[in-house]
Structure formats: C-alpha cells, structure tokens
Amino acid sequence: MKANKLMTVAIMAALLPSALVAQTFTRGDRVPETLPLGNKPGNPLQDMPPGQQLISAFGERPVFSPKGDKVAFIGKSYGDAFEYDLATGRTRNLTDHAASEGYLRVHYLADGSFALLGPRILGKTREETRFNRIELFWMDARSERGAVPLGVTVFEGIATSRLSNLIAWSQVRQGAGGQPASTTIYTGRIAARDGTAKLEDVREIVTTTDCMVEAQDFLPGDKGLVMPCYRFGKGPTGVETDVISVDFATKKITRYPTPANLYAEVEGIFPDGRRTLVECAQDRAKGMDLCVLDLDPAKPRYTRMTNIVQYGGWKYGNPVVRPDGRMIAAQIGSTDVIDAGVGQGIVLMDLAPQF
16 A cells, blocks of 8 residues: 555646645534545545645645745755745755755744754664754755754654744653653754854753643743654554643743644644644544644643544644744644654645634
8 A cells, every 4th residue: 555655746846836826725514523534536646625735745744935935855855945936836855965864854043044954973773863962953045055053852743933933842851860851942053144043142941840841932022932842652543642832931831722632733833823733633643634723721722634544544744834824834644654753745735814
C-alpha cells in the first residue's frame, strides 16, 4: 500500500497548479466525542475537497512568509528547506548552497530572514538527535550564506513574532537527584548584522514539570504564548496533549480543556488570537484531521475543519495560518511514516470570508 501511495504522490507532482485559484473553505461542525476512521474508496491526494490545492508533492512543516506571498517548508526530515512562491508557482531550494546535516524546521523571521532547526552533529539514534541535538540557526533572507549557529538547543519547534525578530523556544532538563524532568520556555531576539547574527535579550519565562511544553505561537502583541503540553507514555497511543498558554507579565498558565478521547495538538494561531488550529484525532497513528479551537478556557469549542480520516490511513499535520487569516498551509500524507512530523506534500486551503 505504501508503494501505491508514493506513486500517487509522484503522479500528482505533474499536476501541480502554477498558482492557487480562489476557493472557499468553511468551518465545520462541533467535534464529536469520537473521530472514527472510515473506508471511503479513492485517494485524498487526487480527490481533494473544494478550497484545497496541492502545491508540492513532497514536503512537511510549512510556514508563511511575513507578507503571506510565499511558503517555506522542509523537503524531508533532515533534508533541505524549500520556498514556494504563490504568485509564480515556482519552488526553490533554500539550503543546498551550504553543507549541513539537514534540517527539521524552517521559519521566517519578521525581517524576512530565516530561522532553521537541525543538528550540527547527529546522535546515535533518531531519538537522541531529535530530543538532544537540534540547534537553532539563522540564515539571510536571500539564502546566499551558510546557516549561522546561535548557540542554543531546542525541544521541538520555536515560535516567531510577526512584529519583530523575537522568538520563543523550550529546552529540556533531565530529572536528577529525585527531581522530575522539566521544560523551560525562553524568549530572545535574533539580531542580524553584516551577514551574521546572534541571540540577544534572552529571558527565562516559565518552567513546567507536569508535562513537556513546546513554543508554538505568540499571542497578539507578543504578550504571551500558546503551547502544546505533552505527556509522553500516557494514554492509549503513548502521548496525551493539552492546549495551554502563558502570560508573559504574570507567568500565569491557562489550560483549554480537551474533549475526552481526543488527541488535540495546538498548531497555527489565527491573527485575532481568539482561535487556533489543532491537529485532532482519536488515534493519531491511524489518521488525523484539522480542527479549530476557540481559545476561551470557559468554553473551549472545538470544530472540525477537514475529514481526511474518512479514507483511513491518511492525515493532515502542522497547519499554519497566513498573516491575513485567509489561508491555511498544511502537510498531507499517509500514516505509514517513520517519525513525528513527516509529510508527503504541502496543501493550501483558502478560507471563506466569514470563516
């Protein structure tokens, strides 16, 4: 089955649009108590719903540029970063001009330059590399120079501000001496000058011990941060998640309750800061869709946006919202993958005006 899916991806590469045609994608119904897998015939790469188009037949972890006119993404885990131009439909390789061990994530900074996450030295296992060896790099906007290491390791991803080169990240501290393992959230500014960069104004925000947190997105005005809260080794699938936020001024952590039996990992936030995308699934190893969460701790309404699990064995992942709030980029792929975050193509979803 895997070979057939990969062949489909290759075929779709020849059918990619030169530019996205205006469509509308609407918000769905409230998320039910369960999201069962279906057995609908067909292939979601070929039978895409209205409002969705495939812009790359490979790739994962897309991000929008500050102006929303480009999408950067990783070609494959520990591979190169690429950039798709929405106006021309052309894709360019951002990182093949300089040797590296490959990257897991790429982000735009507010000034148009790039932040990259990847290892300088690979660990002995994939797990060691992912959890202990991922470093933060900076690269110039024209991607002409080699990536500059910024001297910090990162757990999972980073958050980038839309207002400045402010970023947030987390670091893991292993438990020792009877103390539990923890994650600490930091913020800092990437200052770029004369073709190089350094991390300035680094501040420690909050430390958590009840779960492992990852910096996801800044709240409006950069006054706080939305984060997934992972509990590894818990639940029927080996990980449970909560959606939380932290207020930078008060250090207060707010939790947004997740329905029972639902895996909900927070992803891209909408510009108004009142809603965010989440990866939602009953069993993410078997299929995963995209949902929208209202960031109201008293009434955390989850509504469904996609229904790819009706095909069985397929998933969306790592969705982000364009700065104007009118489009979503996400990865798409089958569930028979090796590691977290792996995708097999990039899609765009154009949102209805009243989404």
